[in-house]
Amino acid sequence: MRPFTYSRATDPSSAIKMLAQNPTAKFLAGGTNLLDLMKEDVERPGALIDISELGLTDIKPLTTGTNQGGISLGGLSKNTETANHPLVRQNYPLLTQAILAGASGQLRNMATNGGNLLQRTRCPYFYEVAMPCNKREPGTGCGAREGINRMHAIFGWSEQCVAVYPSDMAVALAALDAVVKVRNASGQERSIPLGDFHRLPGDKPEQDTNLPHGELITAIELPKNRFADKSYYLKVRDRASYAFALVSVAAALEMDGASNRIKAVRIAMGGVAHKPWRALKAEQLLVGKEATEANFKLAATAEMAEAKPLAHNAFKVELGNRSIVLALQMAMNGGKA
Amino acid sequence: MMKEGMMDENESSELTEDEKRLFADLMPEDLSEILDTGVNRRHFLKLMTLAGGGILAAQSAVAEQLMTRPFNEAAPADYALESIENGVNVSFKVNGTARKLTVDSRMTLLDTLRERLDLTGSKKGCDHGQCGACTVIINGHRVLSCLTLAASCEGKTVQTIEGLAQGNSLHPVQEAFLKHDGFQCGFCTPGQICSAVAMLDEAKKGHLSYVSETVRQPAGPAKLSNEEIRERMSGNICRCGAYPNIVAAIQEVHSGKPVEQVFRSV
Ligand SMILES: Cc1cc2nc3c(=O)[nH]c(=O)nc-3n(C[C@H](O)[C@H](O)[C@H](O)COP(=O)(O)OP(=O)(O)OC[C@H]3O[C@@H](n4cnc5c(N)ncnc54)[C@H](O)[C@@H]3O)c2cc1C
Ligand code: SF4
Ligand code: FES
Ligand code: FES
Numbered sequence A: 001m002r003p004f005t006y007s008r009a010t011d012p013s014s015a016i017k018m019l020a021q022n023p024t025a026k027f028l029a030g031g032t033n034l035l036d037l038m039k040e041d042v043e044r045p046g047a048l049i050d051i052s053e054l055g056l057t058d059i060k061p062l063t064t065g066t067n068q069g070g071i072s073l074g075g076l077s078k079n080t081e082t083a084n085h086p087l088v089r090q091n092y093p094l095l096t097q098a099i100l101a102g103a104s105g106q107l108r109n110m111a112t113n114g115g116n117l118l119q120r121t122r123c124p125y126f127y128e129v130a131m132p133c134n135k136r137e138p139g140t141g142c143g144a145r146e147g148i149n150r151m152h153a154i155f156g157w158s159e160q161c162v163a164v165y166p167s168d169m170a171v172a173l174a175a176l177d178a179v180v181k182v183r184n185a186s187g188q189e190r191s192i193p194l195g196d197f198h199r200l201p202g203d204k205p206e207q208d209t210n211l212p213h214g215e216l217i218t219a220i221e222l223p224k225n226r227f228a229d230k231s232y233y234l235k236v237r238d239r240a241s242y243a244f245a246l247v248s249v250a251a252a253l254e255m256d257g258a259s260n261r262i263k264a265v266r267i268a269m270g271g272v273a274h275k276p277w278r279a280l281k282a283e284q285l286l287v288g289k290e291a292t293e294a295n296f297k298l299a300a301t302a303e304m305a306e307a308k309p310l311a312h313n314a315f316k317v318e319l320g321n322r323s324i325v326l327a328l329q330m331a332m333n334g335g336k337a
Numbered sequence B: 001m002m003k004e005g006m007m008d009e010n011e012s013s014e015l016t017e018d019e020k021r022l023f024a025d026l027m028p029e030d031l032s033e034i035l036d037t038g039v040n041r042r043h044f045l046k047l048m049t050l051a052g053g054g055i056l057a058a059q060s061a062v063a064e065q066l067m068t069r070p071f072n073e074a075a076p077a078d079y080a081l082e083s084i085e086n087g088v089n090v091s092f093k094v095n096g097t098a099r100k101l102t103v104d105s106r107m108t109l110l111d112t113l114r115e116r117l118d119l120t121g122s123k124k125g126c127d128h129g130q131c132g133a134c135t136v137i138i139n140g141h142r143v144l145s146c147l148t149l150a151a152s153c154e155g156k157t158v159q160t161i162e163g164l165a166q167g168n169s170l171h172p173v174q175e176a177f178l179k180h181d182g183f184q185c186g187f188c189t190p191g192q193i194c195s196a197v198a199m200l201d202e203a204k205k206g207h208l209s210y211v212s213e214t215v216r217q218p219a220g221p222a223k224l225s226n227e228e229i230r231e232r233m234s235g236n237i238c239r240c241g242a243y244p245n246i247v248a249a250i251q252e253v254h255s256g257k258p259v260e261q262v263f264r265s266v
Helices: A012-021 A034-039 A079-084 A086-091 A093-101 A105-110 A113-117 A169-175 A280-286 A293-304 A315-332 B017-026 B028-036 B041-049 B054-066 B109-116 B172-179 B189-204 B226-232 B243-255
Strands: A005-008 A025-028 A047-050 A059-061 A071-074 A179-183 A189-193 A216-222 A231-236 A247-255 A262-270 B068-070 B087-094 B097-104 B135-138 B141-144 B157-159
Touching (some): A086 A093, A093 A169, A093 A231, A113 A216, A169 A231, A247 A315, B141 B189, B172 B189, B172 B243, B226 B243
Parallel strands (some): B087 B157
Antiparallel strands (some): A071 A216, A179 A189, A231 A247, A247 A262
16 A cells, blocks of 8 residues: 555544645545555555544434435445434335445445445456556556456446446435535535436546545435335345345335326436436336336336447346346335335 | 574675665665665565565565554664654554554554554455455444554454453353354454354344345344344355354354254254
């Protein structure tokens, strides 16, 4: 690991100032992604600003503002605390499931909500500094484009980068219309809808998100959840537990009264793109329709018809298709509710 | 520098200018640190014989291990505090004992426990958060010491495998691992046991797992099936595959009822 200075920040505004003043500085939250990447020499910060003792750990109902009736999750709350919090379990079971599908007990005890959102891709070429990678070193080429790309994207990739974004939590947040609250060095708060937080690679794969250097994630807000009764997080991976998703699906449905007609639906996918992938086409096809297997299949097929698989991941198209159908069925059955 | 008596008579403790240049070529970042911490020729020659690409990694590891030392101990000249790069003072409690150290900012808690505090129970399996061998309990929560900076442990309470037994009586999870042969080579065992001890507390607090049957029911102490135990312990890898015995051991402590020994029943 390269040398760096370490400092503990004691309040958010001084933490943000310390970061904003130093272009090579990084926040250290749980450290589970950052330290790993520093050991691999992928991340090379000159300074770490430890924000883990700042506070910003509240999980509380929102009584005012645009998301009134919803909930605020502290940017520095641990993933374990968030998943197990009574308000989250009761009102956002999809989020609980998605967080618990990720990593391991030890890692979730360390990982924070903000750090989770900003975790970087698990593309093996990105991790290996001897390999070309436009994300790590712009202009060197993409090792995965013509290399081993079984784990890589089938939606929204570019010739410059075919990586997928690995967070499970963020997939549920995308389905739940979450908003990321961030604060800059002048103390201004902004709200970034989760769908605009991460970006597609385009010709700037080195940029994972639209969060500028020097801003702190203070909280994640969720609007009142109308999908709590019918939601499900399905994660398909190479082993039964403790592995990143090949494909995951967060499915959430709201029915029209007591009928079998779908009033509103959210489908977000993980493991398929450079950001949580909202299956908007499938959603559009399902609104106002009966919740039947035939309709689920039509919607899933239409969504996956847009996929552009790479040399080694064509299996993700059929896997995604079936996963959407199964996740919707599980959600209808009140899976784990 | 090492004590003179430890060296061959004809061996100079200083590196030659050529050797310094070689070091500078191989690892410019580390040169001054290495010289300041007093690498002698014998050490140098040993490093130079290490094969191929491994040398850089090996050297950084050595350098990092050199870099943590006691804060208040009278340090030998070559261990002077000024030579620590980006030193950070930390006071924390390890297994009930207060510890004060100055560490290089890069030092992980795992290396600090093993190299500075002589607590070698916690193991370095992968050093990347993937195996669980380094699991320790900080402020009551199981975490990975290989992804924790020692510098970030200020004011915290750390419990390692060495701190679980009370005098001569083992922790119930340790007893159960013995009874059920929850290991073969034993390398993953300290991590497995620390993880299990804290995991059982999580279950008592009603924490859920991905395989829990329901999410929305109010939190109460969770009754764990073997499948639940496997899922909750999935962050601890055992290359010997002692899993059935590990699960049996944990189930016995969790349920409070004797569980049949797996190796007897097959
Ligand atoms: C072996 C292993 C398996 C894993 N499996 C999974 C999995 O299956 N699913 C999954 O979703 N994840 C998985 N993870 C990833 C894990 O969830 C993330 O590493 C974790 O969520 C990151 O959170 P952190 O607090 O540790 O972030 P850190 O490592 O501390 O930080 C990550 C980045 O975010 C920045 N940052 C942190 N907090 C803030 C903030 N509040 N404001 C602005 N910037 C901030 C940091 O500067 C850094 O750049 C796995 C990790 C490992 C090591
Ligand atoms: S897919 Fe992206 S992260 Fe992977 S090698 Fe290509 S540019 Fe790098
Ligand atoms: S050594 Fe820490 S998880 Fe493997
Ligand atoms: S007992 Fe050998 S690795 Fe688990």
